[in-house]
Amino acid sequence: xxxxxxxxxxxxxxxxxxxxxxxxxPHHASPRAGSSSSSSSVGSPSxxxxxxxxxxxxxxxxxxxxxxxxxxxxxxxxxxxxxADQARQLPYIASLSARGGxxxxxxxxxxxxxxxxxxxxxxxxxxxxDCWSCFQNTNNxxxxxxxxxxxxxxxxxxxxxxxxxxxxxxxxxxxxxxxxFRYYLDIRASHALCGHIQPLPSLTAALPSGxxxxxxxxxxxxxxxxxxxxxxxxxxxxxxxxxxxxASPAWRxxxxxxxxxxxxxxxxxxxxxxxxxxxxxxLTLVLGPGIPAGLRVATPYNHYSLLATIEDxxxxxxxxxxxxxxxxxxxxxxxxxQAAQPS
Numbered sequence: 001x002x003x004x005x006x007x008x009x010x011x012x013x014x015x016x017x018x019x020x021x022x023x024x025x026p027h028h029a030s031p032r033a034g035s036s037s038s039s040s041s042v043g044s045p046s047x048x049x050x051x052x053x054x055x056x057x058x059x060x061x062x063x064x065x066x067x068x069x070x071x072x073x074x075x076x077x078x079x080x081x082x083x084a085d086q087a088r089q090l091p092y093i094a095s096l097s098a099r100g101g102x103x104x105x106x107x108x109x110x111x112x113x114x115x116x117x118x119x120x121x122x123x124x125x126x127x128x129x130d131c132w133s134c135f136q137n138t139n140n141x142x143x144x145x146x147x148x149x150x151x152x153x154x155x156x157x158x159x160x161x162x163x164x165x166x167x168x169x170x171x172x173x174x175x176x177x178x179x180x181f182r183y184y185l186d187i188r189a190s191h192a193l194c195g196h197i198q199p200l201p202s203l204t205a206a207l208p209s210g211x212x213x214x215x216x217x218x219x220x221x222x223x224x225x226x227x228x229x230x231x232x233x234x235x236x237x238x239x240x241x242x243x244x245x246x247a248s249p250a251w252r253x254x255x256x257x258x259x260x261x262x263x264x265x266x267x268x269x270x271x272x273x274x275x276x277x278x279x280x281x282x283l284t285l286v287l288g289p290g291i292p293a294g295l296r297v298a299t300p301y302n303h304y305s306l307l308a309t310i311e312d313x314x315x316x317x318x319x320x321x322x323x324x325x326x327x328x329x330x331x332x333x334x335x336x337x338q339a340a341q342p343s
Contacts, residue, residue: 067331108279123320210249
């Protein structure tokens, strides 16, 4: 009887995951001062979106805005619920910190998880809980990338199928609250846009060839991201997965890998950057060709800083608080390389 009940529950999730919400008018994004980019709206549901397995495209120039270089590819892995001090003690994470750069004063913007994921992809937190059906009518990183012709993919560990929009999938330990793209009404309304939400194996199969989207979001499952399992489990998963990115032609030829945590645990409510309290002090690693090994940057950053960095490096308009005058992108990680370039 338990097995029958479980399969009945999963059938409900599949039906829920295939539904689409009606599309409403989106909000707009803002370019950073000095940028030639204009505000863009979300992509039309009837317009074909770039395939998540599309061939890699080149960056438009040697440097983008605000001191951030033009990235050929961006990889972002979001881990869960661990403070910076605990994260840096894990052996593989410590080795990545020694190999690349570390933001030592980086803060999540709030608690709990979901509003941090929305902040990373829209520039606002919007909600105050891990709600399952609090869908948002706003522009977002995926839709603006499609509108600008920037290929993108959101790869979810444990996702049962592409464009799955359900709140969870127990067999794969997938949690919809860690997939921000399922919360945006424009993505839910468009098969072309929600088709960019893919199971993680579709990325691992493409990495050796480098034929991956320019913007790659990665959400591990509830064990691999440290949410439900010990931090050592997540460290082991990173040890098995990250080398595949670092060996990929997409990363090696002008790409960048960011690894961050959605929020700190243990009641840490510290924040920065004019927002008062926040989601605590978390570790953020930056790995890319040309970043000095062991680089430490003590500039205060938060999730809006990371969103601004990604948008600057892909020449996209800035969303929400990413466009605030007080939001500083992570350009310090490339400052030494820019200083070495001839004028």
